[in-house]
Amino acid sequence: MTEIAIRTEGLGRSFGELRAVDGLTLEVPAGVIFGFLGPNGSGKTTTIRLLLGLLEPTAGQAWVLGHSVRQEAWAVRERAGALLEENGLYERLTAEENLEFYGRIYRLPKAERRARIRELLEHFGLWERRAEVVRTWSRGMRQKLALARALLHRPRILFLDEPTAGLDPVAAASLHEDLLSMVKGEGVTVFLTTHNLAEAEKLCALVGVIRQGRLLAVGTPEELQARGQGTEVQVVGSGFTSELLAALEARPEVLEVASSDGGNALRIRLQRGAPMAPLVAQMVQAGAAIEEVYKRRASLEETFLQLVEEKEG
Ligand SMILES: Nc1ncnc2c1ncn2[C@@H]1O[C@H](COP(=O)(O)OP(=O)(O)OP(=O)(O)O)[C@@H](O)[C@H]1O
Ligand SMILES: [Mg+2]
Numbered sequence: 001m002t003e004i005a006i007r008t009e010g011l012g013r014s015f016g017e018l019r020a021v022d023g024l025t026l027e028v029p030a031g032v033i034f035g036f037l038g039p040n041g042s043g044k045t046t047t048i049r050l051l052l053g054l055l056e057p058t059a060g061q062a063w064v065l066g067h068s069v070r071q072e073a074w075a076v077r078e079r080a081g082a083l084l085e086e087n088g089l090y091e092r093l094t095a096e097e098n099l100e101f102y103g104r105i106y107r108l109p110k111a112e113r114r115a116r117i118r119e120l121l122e123h124f125g126l127w128e129r130r131a132e133v134v135r136t137w138s139r140g141m142r143q144k145l146a147l148a149r150a151l152l153h154r155p156r157i158l159f160l161d162e163p164t165a166g167l168d169p170v171a172a173a174s175l176h177e178d179l180l181s182m183v184k185g186e187g188v189t190v191f192l193t194t195h196n197l198a199e200a201e202k203l204c205a206l207v208g209v210i211r212q213g214r215l216l217a218v219g220t221p222e223e224l225q226a227r228g229q230g231t232e233v234q235v236v237g238s239g240f241t242s243e244l245l246a247a248l249e250a251r252p253e254v255l256e257v258a259s260s261d262g263g264n265a266l267r268i269r270l271q272r273g274a275p276m277a278p279l280v281a282q283m284v285q286a287g288a289a290i291e292e293v294y295k296r297r298a299s300l301e302e303t304f305l306q307l308v309e310e311k312e313g
Helices: 044-051 073-079 095-105 110-123 139-151 169-186 197-203 221-226 242-249 277-285 300-310
Strands: 004-015 018-029 033-037 059-064 080-083 157-161 189-193 206-211 214-219 231-238 254-260 265-270 289-296
Touching: 004 044, 004 189, 018 044, 018 059, 018 189, 018 206, 018 214, 033 044, 033 169, 033 197, 044 059, 044 157, 044 189, 073 080, 080 139, 095 110, 095 139, 110 139, 139 157, 139 169, 169 189, 169 197, 197 300, 206 221, 206 300, 214 221, 214 300, 221 300, 231 277, 242 254, 242 265, 242 277, 277 289
Parallel strands: 033 189, 033 206, 080 157, 157 189
Antiparallel strands: 004 018, 004 059, 206 214, 231 265, 231 289, 254 265
16 A cells, blocks of 8 residues: 555635635655646645645645644644745855754754754755855755755655756756655655646656646646647658648548648647557558658647646636
8 A cells, every 4th residue: 555645635725715725635645756737826835835734724634644734733844844935044144054043943963963964065065155144145056055954854755846946957957866866765755846847747756737726637747648638640751732631630530730841741630549540541542652650749748738728717
């Protein structure tokens, strides 16, 4: 049986008339990276704040590592690391003082605290600059320090709200490695939000898509992609006449045909599961010369856009 790290039942939070999170029912198994995807203002940060017990739900229930966020928020926060939109750093303290401060809050013994702070600052390439006040730091440097802060007490579960926003590509790739190795090596669970769908595709074993507070879909990135609108097939060759295009488009399983590459390629959108062979036969019969036929899987980004736009209203 898989252990469940996060469970919500009809979780909701309203602000006046606005339902920022609306009847969220979700299970996230332990030891995976879960990607929470959704447009601006869809309720992602609000959900994280609810799960950390920083905000009272107005409906439903949630449990993190088995602890109720309503009744045992302290237990959740003790076991969780979090990087929120506001990074929680003290501008007038140095990097080291910031981590020192949080290390005390987490009651890490002095020697362990020192060692862990050094380890993390070195890991993020900030050790040399530990005595500088955070106020003077760049956005990416602060983001790294905030991540170090979130990891300080070796949490079992990490909530990361757009963790790579502001990081350069090298730093982002290195954070990806860190997250994957924490999940693989230590069984940490990660709940993250990102607007970078390629990042979600690379990292997340499971993703959820939320819009206007409502969960639209949950699954592996592959499952979501498979749920997208049909299959896209690319055909490269020549002799794609307008008559042929019209004849193809008239077939019931064909949703759309578009010519590209100056008439040397066709993009055909097919109903999911429809066979390609009859179309190829028809093309050949009509005198087209076919060099290549390949199926293109929709990227998570395309699937995401379909999902959030399609059900609008
Ligand atoms: N404290 C609050 N008071 C009133 N409204 C709020 C409050 N917090 C959030 N909201 C509203 O709830 C909705 C969801 O906000 P939230 O910050 O969760 O979105 P998000 O998905 O994190 O968006 P983004 O991708 O832009 O970070 C928004 O309409 C926002 O204005
Ligand atoms: Mg947000």
